[in-house]
Amino acid sequence: MQTRVDIVLSPAQAADAAAVRMAAAQAAGLPLDAVTAVRQHRRSIDARGRSVRVRIVADVYAGEQEPARPSAVQRLRSANPARRVIIVGAGPAGYFAALRLLEHGATPIVLDRGKDVRARRRDLRAIQQFGIVDEHSNYCFGEGGAGTYSDGKLYTRSHKRGSIENVLQLLVDHGATDDILVDSHPHIGSNKLWLVVQRIRETILAHGGEVRFDAWVTDLLIHHDRVRGVVVHGTEELLADAVVLATGHSARDVMRMCVRQGVAIESKPFALGVRIEHPQPLIDSIQYHTSVRDPHLPASSYKLVCQANGKGVFSFCMCPGGIIVPASTSPGELVVNGMSMSRRDSPYANSGTVVTVDESDWASYAKHGPLAAMEYQGAVEVAAFNSVADASQRAPAQRLTDYVAGRVSASLPGTSYIPKLASVDLRSVLPAPVDRRLRQAIGEFGRMMRGYLTEEAVVVATESRTSSPVRIPRDRDTYEHLGIAGLYPCGEGAGYAGGIVSAALDGQNVASAIAVANGWT
Ligand SMILES: Cc1cc2nc3c(=O)[nH]c(=O)nc-3n(C[C@H](O)[C@H](O)[C@H](O)COP(=O)(O)OP(=O)(O)OC[C@H]3O[C@@H](n4cnc5c(N)ncnc54)[C@H](O)[C@@H]3O)c2cc1C
Known part of the structure; x- marks a missing residue:
């Protein structure tokens, strides 16, 4: 017999197989010794309330073993x-x-x-x-x-x-x-x-x-x-x-x-912007409503989206407990992205924060025909590279609060970005319409997520390869x-x-x- 159940547990209980088994047996109305197997089907973290819970959908088996999952490789010839x-x-x-x-x-x-x-x-x-x-x-x-x-x-x-x-x-x-x-x-x-x-x-x-x-x-x-x-x-x-x-x-x-x-x-709309990095404990304290993260919970993430001047601005490819990496593919350009290890245990949280750009943005590149969007994208990456004097992959950056206020940062916070950051006014790197929308949206994100808009966070340019500029x-x-x-x-x-x-x-x-x-x- 197989019964599907929903259970809600504390993070510590969810990490304990015996506690999951007991809760699942109870939800199925079965004595514990009648349960032959419990297979988790879905698991999600619910951080909406004051205490974080883990929601599990599980299949409880009684009198039979759980069926083996068929390998997809078997189909190959x-x-x-x-x-x-x-x-x-x-x-x-x-x-x-x-x-x-x-x-x-x-x-x-x-x-x-x-x-x-x-x-x-x-x-x-x-x-x-x-x-x-x-x-x-x-x-x-x-x-x-x-x-x-x-x-x-x-x-x-x-x-x-x-x-x-x-x-x-x-x-x-x-x-x-x-x-x-x-x-x-x-x-x-x-x-x-x-x-x-x-x-x-x-x-x-x-x-x-x-x-x-x-x-x-x-x-x-x-x-x-x-x-x-x-x-x-x-x-x-x-x-x-x-x-x-x-x-x-x-x-x-x-x-x-x-x-x-x-x-x-042909050219197509794509996303352009920056990567924003916060200390991970700060994001945890906001998302999990506590000063210290429960050790059974993963590094927390966020997803933010709003409209700025009629266009969507959104966080993308959030890497909790991750690092910012140089994703350039040619010398003379500067592109950043994010990655993390399986444990997501770096002290930083980063995410792309991008604006969708379209042909109104690359109109002055029309002479490049179907590659207008690609050339516009490349020009921003070259501007980012040239904004830092030493011809390396050092990336231009501003504290988040300074970026919103339009001030060059006197100093920059610690970062996961190994090639290092340089304090630059990012208005000299980003196209003006993109920069305006980002600043407006970041102010809005600060209202949506209290603690997000902080001088401990840093804005790094450029996040330009989240999507393709062509189809x-x-x-x-x-x-x-x-x-x-x-x-x-x-x-x-x-x-x-x-x-x-x-x-x-x-x-x-x-x-x-x-x-x-x-x-x-
Ligand atoms: C740092 C980083 C982090 C990311 N994190 C995530 C993530 O967490 N989750 C997620 O879903 N996505 C993530 N992405 C995006 C994701 O990696 C891409 O969406 C995905 O890899 C696209 O797959 P693809 O096979 O279409 O192209 P690609 O993965 O880009 O592969 C294209 C391949 O083509 C090869 N190639 C190019 N030109 C030629 C040529 N002329 N001749 C021969 N070979 C060529 C390249 O060497 C490359 O190996 C990340 C991207 C980056 C850069």
């Missing part, structure tokens, strides 16, 4: 070498497309400009410690894509795009903890993600797929409006039945390649490019995803569409 699909990009979109193609017995050939997930770490250290940015290996490029050295948040609103459970199960099959199947806001953490990514590669290889690093795709092979393959490093030609373009939001060379080769591409148009049903047959724009860079899970779902959908188009189903 051996790759047929006659069915070749080139996937450009080994990010979540590319790797999940490869796994789905293996379900159809096709051979995924994954090409990535960067290094494998381990070798990549050395280049991340070079950015952090010496400000040296390798254009092929950085926080955005390399195995696992932008999703690897991240917070690994897996929350998404893309429920209609496919089975989120299947994506999460595949991550669990490759080493993620099964808590991600239960938590309402699951996350993996950067210290664990790399291993998951490496194991996904091993699965692809074990089934006959190919994965190549240091394989920078410089051209598409197009003949009579059909893609035949790709060119690697300007010389090596590789042929395939279909090509998936899953190159992420930072591959500006790929966006330029599209224009050069007559592949339709590569494709058919809604077949996912094929509108213009070039056999070409499949995919994931965040093509404008169809905004995070790890949505990129993975898009990769799966594109791969299924390729299987249908080629009769491999």
